[in-house]
Amino acid sequence: MRYLIIADVHSNLEALKTVLDAAEGSWDTALCLGDLVGYGPNPNECVETVRGLNGLSCVIGNHDVAALGQIDLDTFNPLAKFAAVWTKGQMSDETKGFLESLGQVEEMGATTLVHGSPRDPIWEYLEYPSQAPENFARFTTKLCFNGHTHVPKIFSQDAEDRRTEVRVPDPDEVVDTADEHRFILNPGSVGQPRDGDPRAAYAIFDADGERFEYHRVAYDVEATQKKMADARLPQALADRLAYGF
Numbered sequence: 658m659r660y661l662i663i664a665d666v667h668s669n670l671e672a673l674k675t676v677l678d679a680a681e682g683s684w685d686t687a688l689c690l691g692d693l694v695g696y697g698p699n700p701n702e703c704v705e706t707v708r709g710l711n712g713l714s715c716v717i718g719n720h721d722v723a724a725l726g727q728i729d730l731d732t733f734n735p736l737a738k739f740a741a742v743w744t745k746g747q748m749s750d751e752t753k754g755f756l757e758s759l760g761q762v763e764e765m766g767a768t769t770l771v772h773g774s775p776r777d778p779i780w781e782y783l784e785y786p787s788q789a790p791e792n793f794a795r796f797t798t799k800l801c802f803n804g805h806t807h808v809p810k811i812f813s814q815d816a817e818d819r820r821t822e823v824r825v826p827d828p829d830e831v832v833d834t835a836d837e838h839r840f841i842l843n844p845g846s847v848g849q850p851r852d853g854d855p856r857a858a859y860a861i862f863d864a865d866g867e868r869f870e871y872h873r874v875a876y877d878v879e880a881t882q883k884k885m886a887d888a889r890l891p892q893a894l895a896d897r898l899a900y901g902f
Contacts, residue, residue: 659683662844662860664690664772664804666707667720668697668744669848669898672857673706675876676847683861686711690804690844691718691772693756694748696740696894697848698884700724704752717759718772718805719779724748725756736891743890766864769801775841782806783841789814789821793839800840802862807846809858809871813838828854828873835867842869855901 661684666673687710694700695718707713722728723741730738748756761778763770774781774788775795783792784806792801793814814821816837826832834840845858856873863870878898885895 658864659685660862660864661687661710662690662802662862663687663707663847664802664844665692665718665807665846665848666694666697666703667692667846667848668694668700668703669857669881670697670699670702670706671878671881672848672876673703675874676857676859677706677710679872679874680859680861687713688770688802688862689713689715690770690802691716691759692720692804693718694724694744694752695720695737696890697881698888698890700744700747701749701752703848704755708755714763714765714770715759716763716770716772716778717756717761720744721756721759722779725753736894739891740894743888764796764798767799768862769796769798771801771803773805774803775801783812783843784808784810786821786823789823789841790819792841793819793821800834800842803841803843804846806843807849807851808843809845809852810843812841814840825852826871828856828871830871832869832871833867834869840869844871845873849898850901853901855899 724744771778774783775792789812812823844860847857856875861870882895
């Protein structure tokens, strides 16, 4: 079984469609790690597209929760708050219903899905080595897939001595998950990368071969920026897409 893994689409339809075109024929079922909406101009279209993916399993993210009006938006910075309010006003009943149906954690076989971290599925940005031991202690499967930081990352833990390592993968790197380690793997962001590379990020997990494949693909950033300008979303949110930040 091969899984398409996407995270942090953030209403960027151009990036999402480009990822699906690039990955066509290489996966059997889809996993989504949250934040389908927020920031970008096409919340309903992105949710509709992801809903239709074969065998979808999906968890909710903090911007999804914000757009549903379930958290205090003062916890967001001004740009994120503006986008959340705008998104809430744009969402259809079908989009709201789908987001409301999502849980914070999903376990399937040897894999756990979260948006933020195993310790705090909605809010924690899992970035530093010091965070690793406590988060590995919060799930029992061999693998955990997460998003939220918009940066591809690999956390690994030796199954015997519990020693942990953290690193950023190279584009198109393949991680062998068959050895005696547990992993927390972040595929990066489809719709708003923040690692200095504006290309949309996604991953393919080959469960039979126990291989996690990182991928990047260029999309039409200017088309998304134009839609954001037409929707009068903040210019700074559009500008950042060109820089991957």
